[in-house]
Amino acid sequence: MIDRNATIDGMQVSIHADETVLEAATRVGVTIPTLCKGRDLSPEGGCRLCLVEVEGTSRPQAACHTKLADGMVIRTATDRIESLRRDILDLTLSAHPDQTFDASSPQTEFEELLAQYDLHRSSYPDRAMPATLDQTHPYLRYDPSRCILCRRCIDACESIQGQFVFSIESRGIQSSLCYGDDDSFLDSGCVACGACVDRCPTAAITDIDRIARVKSDRVTRTTCGYCGVGCQIDVRSRDGRITEIGGAKDAVVNRGHLCAKGRYAHAYQSADDRLTQPLLRNGEHLEPVSWDEAIDWVSTRILSIGKRWGPDALGVFTSSRSTNEAAYLLQKMFRGIIGTNNIDCCARVCHSSTALALRTVTGTGAASASYEDIELAKCIVIAGANPTEAHPVVGSRIKQAVLDGAKLIVIDPRRIELAEYATCFLPLRPGTNVALFNAMAKLLIESGQVDVRYLEERVDGWSELEKFVEGLSLEQSAQTCGVAPDRIADAAQILGEVGPALFVHGLGLSELTQGTESVMTLCNLGMLTGSIGKPGAGMLPLRGQNNVQGNADMGAMPNLVTGYQSVQDSGVRERVGSIWNATIPTRPGKTIPEMIDAAAAGEIRGLWIQGEDVAQSDPNETHVRSALNNLELLVVQELFLSETAQYADLVLPAAGALEQDGTFTNGERRIQRVRAAVEPPGQARPDWEVARNVACALGAHWTYSCADDVMTEIAAVAPAIFGGVAFDRLGDDGLQWPCPDRTHPGTRRVHESEFIRGRGQLICVEHIASPEHSVDGFPYLLITGRVLEHYNVGTMTRRTPNRTLRAEDTLEIHVRDAAREGIVDGSRVDIESQWGSTNVVAQVSQRVQPGHVFLSFHFPETHTNRLTGPQRDAKSNCPEYKVTAVRLRTPETQSPPA
Amino acid sequence: MQAQTLQKIEALFEKYPQKRGALLPAIYLVQAEKGHVDSDAARELAELFELQPVDVWEVLTFYNMFYTAPQGRHHVYVCTNLPCSLRGARSLLKGIESHLGVHCGQTTADGRITLGHEECLGSCGTAPMMRVDGEYVENLDLVEAKRVIDGLD
Incomplete structure (x- = not known):
């Protein structure tokens, strides 16, 4: 039998196919220093620190580039090797003569090695190159004087983010890291994902959070509160303030990777204008009141509207930013206590x-x-x-x-x-x-x-x-x-x-x-x-918001109770009703657009809006605002005094994603834990707690003491898909539903052997043009959408340095159309649809096709949704944000005033 | 880039198993047309070669016979490697510097000559020597060097 073993530092090591000496050594717990090979990057072979002795060869070999082969005898730390390593570090240090560090607490991989080899000053002549610190970017910093040209950033940018920002300019001693031919970090193609920051061994590339790093007293693993991808993040905090957010390296969803929003855009959490106490309307003004007063006031108002106009005069929009537990309790409150199915969430207006x-x-x-x-x-x-x-x-x-x-x-x-x-x-x-x-x-x-x-x-x-x-x-x-x-x-x-x-x-x-x-x-x-x-x-x-999947799952829909169970099914009403000790109304409720219409028509008198800024995000903005104005009661749970909150009779200060416990469900049905990293400011409260307290004021006897209790009930109410979901099982990566019982591992892929409905259904349906496709006098089609730097209505990202990366919404227009309309890049344009008009800055571009224009909706002053109209999908009631007939006017094309 | 240059570059593609193999000769062609290859030209090349702009930039800045900024009409490069230096190349270079009134690496104010130095040009037997617009001028002294340089238009 052939012996398939090698020896590393006297240890017998089995041979794995294609494994390098470095990987094998790491596997068996032998540490070989390296500066150019990143943990999850390909070997570079440039730093030469991983040199090892291979018996039978005269020269040391780079462990990162040498495959472990049968019978190899490797020594990783002989005197010769250690002396070589020290000399390489000494040479490297000579290019950084000004670098001083505290050997008792090294901050970077490079400093750790210098400390380990007891190197403080280089014994070689100073060969520092002139260097200017690049601080053009709102988050990232590049200090060439610390760069050792290990190329990790180049590899990370390419092989993790796929962005190709960096390269090495020139050669030999003059080599330097560059952003291609771009002059600065800000001008480069960088998308601020931070992958390079995580891997730079010298902090030549770093970010403002790390520069300001204070010793954090807490690290909290939680789920990112931005989009529906559901990245796992490690939130560092000190004295109740967030100091730094990093990607969780072992998370299946993001494997350590993050984006410009999830990693950096957290300043909103401690913004000065966070709502910190309940605000009650007194005429024109919103005035601070205590929680007791607020809850007492709102429960009385709900009861009186219900009594006078019937329960269907009330409705609720749950928040896709908030937790499953909050959404579940709000729909339970409206169905079980108030007695209406007028429940919807912003999934209505997206997916x-x-x-x-x-x-x-x-x-x-x-x-x-x-x-x-x-x-x-x-x-x-x-x-x-x-x-x-x-x-x-x-x-x-x-x-x-x-x-x-x-x-x-x-x-x-x-x-x-x-x-x-x-x-x-x-x-x-x-x-x-x-x-x-x-x-x-x-x-x-x-x-x-x-x-x-x-x-x-x-x-x-x-x-x-x-x-x-x-x-x-x-x-x-x-x-x-x-x-x-x-x-x-x-x-x-x-x-x-x-x-x-x-x-x-x-x-x-x-x-x-x-x-x-x-x-x-x-x-x-x-x-x-x-x-x-x-x-x-x-x-x-791809689900838009962090918990839009979860909101629909929880029953924040007018026709479906928790777990997609129809309210029209008497068995469902009976079974869920018995758990709730309540009667669930039979008639399906109204969708968001229907509730807005009903509010405008005076049929809906009271609305509860949790963390959704419909006055900015919903189509036909003028109509939405008049509907909100028409309400007798508008309750808004928010982080900030949003456009919608300004119409409210009662504003309740909410805890943000980084400040509460519960779960979010991402776009691949993965229910993941949300853990409070910091306390909410002032008197802001987690949404589920507020729902519980209001429900109790309405006469219920809800005894949930934590989000965990709520999830236990969710599992009982919808056993077919959540039966096996419990906080103690969610761990770091959560569970993907359906998960019917406690032994079920969750479902990676649905419809594997057969479709949930039995057989899949092919559909024969013809294309029907939208009414917006041909409107006389409105020659362009407007598409609305999102940009990297901002999230939804921008409530959070506009209060972070992401604003420096992107300061406003711009109207993308094709270069040919721009020429015809006399529009130049950066000029202001009046844009008008049948439904409204606004004035925006043009961005001449080839991203849109001729005849199309594109506008995002992240800034309230843009009023993008004044343009979008009442067209909806007839079946789902989803508004048509993506097709609106518009015309453009520039100051030149406008007729002079009479 | 002129249509003619583009045509020549496209013809190059067929000579290489992979398109990117033709990058160096393509850079030469662009440089022949414009005298240097600036960032716009590098981006144009990247698009043509289906490469990232940084990849072209890396190649372009690695070789010292490519220029990213405008150069003089003529290139004068003096070899300063060991054998040439032993035969007086350093003082030759100093003499040319004061004759032209520029330092090594600079271009004369009239845009006529860019002066530089090179490591070994492989002509040690005829040291000291310089390369003028790609042509070797060998067995030099300062008088001869000045004569050649003054003869450039």
């Missing part, structure tokens, strides 16, 4: 179409796949989503998958960043997805590139779809969506040849009059290619 479509054709409204399917995918289709800006950690994972060889099809009216990486980019007219997906289905079916076995065994409606697509004309579809037939054929061919595929989709599909149909026809492609339920494939809608 309600997605959820409805997926539930209809597959049986569950959530993602079938997990983020880990990104790395397994051979083909990724991104439709109506811009992950590198709105879901940056998922965006960087997709980028890496594509750089590793996955095919990428990008379907988006805008040339989003990932379009640059795409094998095939289809820049369709906004709102024509159905036409495009039908055309692709036709091509797949007619070329025979479908998964026949999958369709026969698992799916209904194949023959109907075959017949349906026969009647479609590729040319006509191509004309409708404004994409050349050849391009559509290319995409279909890639999908047919490389599929199964992972379909990553977003609001560009759902926020349309045909939102539900867009997602259903995308599912057609998912089923035709046999993708749904397979590894590296399936449907992966």
Whole structure:
């Protein structure tokens, strides 16, 4: 028998395929110093500190580049090796003559090694190069005088973020790190993910939080409160103040990676204008009151409105930023105590179409796949989503998958960043997805590139779809969506040849009059290619807010109680009602847009809005504001006096994501713990506690003493999907629902052997143009959306240095249109739709197609949603944010005043 | 970049198994057209080669025969490696510096000449020597060097 062993420092070590000496040594607990090889980076071989003796070879070998082979005898710390290492460090130090450090508490990897080798001053002549500290960036700093050219930042930027910011300029002693030909950190392509900061061994690249580092007295593992990716973060704090946020290295969701929002945008937490006490309206003013007064006042008002106008005159919007426990208790309060199903959350205005479509054709409204399917995918289709800006950690994972060889099809009216990486980019007219997906289905079916076995065994409606697509004309579809037939054929061919595929989709599909149909026809492609339920494939809608998935799960929907159970099902009402000791109303309630309309019409008299700024975020802003004005009672739970809170009769100060306990559920159905890292300011309270206290004032006897108690009840109310969920099981990475019992490990992929609804359903539906597609006198189509630096209505990010990175919303307009309209970059433009108008700064760009303009909605002064109108998806009630007919006027094109 | 340069670069692609292999000769072509390769040209090359701009910049700044800033009409490079130095290259360089009124690495005010020094140019047997616009001028003394330099337009 052949001996498959090697020896490291006298220890027998087994041989693993492709393992380097450095990796094997690390595995068996032998530390070999290195400055250029980062933990999760590829070997560089430049620093030479990892040199080891290999018996039988005369010269030392770099452990990071030497594969451990059978019979090797390695010595990692002989006198010769240690003397070489000390000399290398000595030489390295000679380029940093001014670097002083406290040997008793080294702050960087480099300082640790210097301390270990007892080096303080170099014995070589000073060879420092002239260097200027770069502090152009609001978060990041680069100090060339500390850089040892290890190239870790270059590798991290490329292989983790996929951003390609850094390179080495010049050569020899003159080599220096540069941002390509960009002059500064701020001007470079940096997206402030912080991956380089985490890996720099000398703190040449660092950030303001680390520079200001004080010894933190607490580290709290929790879930990021920004987008629906659900990154795990380690929050450092001291004396109740957040000092630094880092990515949790072992977390399955983000593996240590974060983005400019999650890592750096935390200053809002201690902003001066945080709400710290309840505020009650007195005429024009909001005046501070005690919690007792506030709760007493609001419960009395709720009871009196309920008594006078009936329970359906009241309604609630739960917050997708808040916890599952808060959402659960609020819907329980409105259903069980007040007696109305007028409950909705902002999923209505983002992914309600997605959820409805997926539930209809597959049986569950959530993602079938997990983020880990990104790395397994051979083909990724991104439709109506811009992950590198709105879901940056998922965006960087997709980028890496594509750089590793996955095919990428990008379907988006805008040339989003990932379009640059795409094998095939289809820049369709906004709102024509159905036409495009039908055309692709036709091509797949007619070329025979479908998964026949999958369709026969698992799916209904194949023959109907075959017949349906026969009647479609590729040319006509191509004309409708404004994409050349050849391009559509290319995409279909890639999908047919490389599929199964992972379909990553977003609001560009759902926020349309045909939102539900867009997602259903995308599912057609998912089923035709046999993708749904397979590894590296399936449907992966990217959820916008941190807990928008959870809010829908918890029953913050007018027709479904916790766990997607219908309020129209008497069995459900009875079973849940008996747990609640309450009667659940039978009639489904109103959706958010319906409640706004009803408030405007005087049918809804009282609204409770938890952490949602509808006056800025909801479409047809003028209408929304008049509806809010019309209410007898508006209660708003908020961090700040938002646009909506300014209309409130009672404002309740809320605890933020970093200040409360509970759970968030991310876009891959993963329920993760949220833990308070710091106390909320002043008298701000966690949302679930407020709901409990108000419910008790309304006459209930709720005895929950912590968020954990609430989750126990959630598991009992919806056992089929949450039965096995309990705080003691959530650990660091949570559980993915469905998780029906305590022994169930959670569900990575749904519909694996069969669809939840039994058989999948293919849908035959024709494209119907939005009324906004052809409005006389409004020649441009406005698309609204998000940018990297800001989050939703910007309540949080506008109160952080992200504002330096992006100070305002800008209107992207194609260079040709700009020339025609006489618009130059940076000029102010009046933009007008049938529903309203606003004035914005133009950004001349080639990201949008001619005829389209794009505007984000992060700043209240932009009033983006004055432009968006009343069009909605008829099935889901999701508003059409993505297609609005607009016209533009510049001072030059405006007629002079009479 | 001129259409002609672009055409020449595209023709280069076929000579290499990978497109990026043609980057060095392509940089030479751009430099021949413009006299230097600035950041706009580097970005243009990156797009053409389907590379990241930083990748082109790294190559461009690594080699000292590529220039990212405008240069003089003529390049005069004096070899200062050991054999040339033993044969008087350092004082030759000093003499040329004072003749032109610029330091090594600088360009004359009239934009006529950029003066530099090189490590070994492989012509030790004819030391000291200099390279003028790519041509070797060997077995030099200051008088001869001045004569050659003054003869440049």
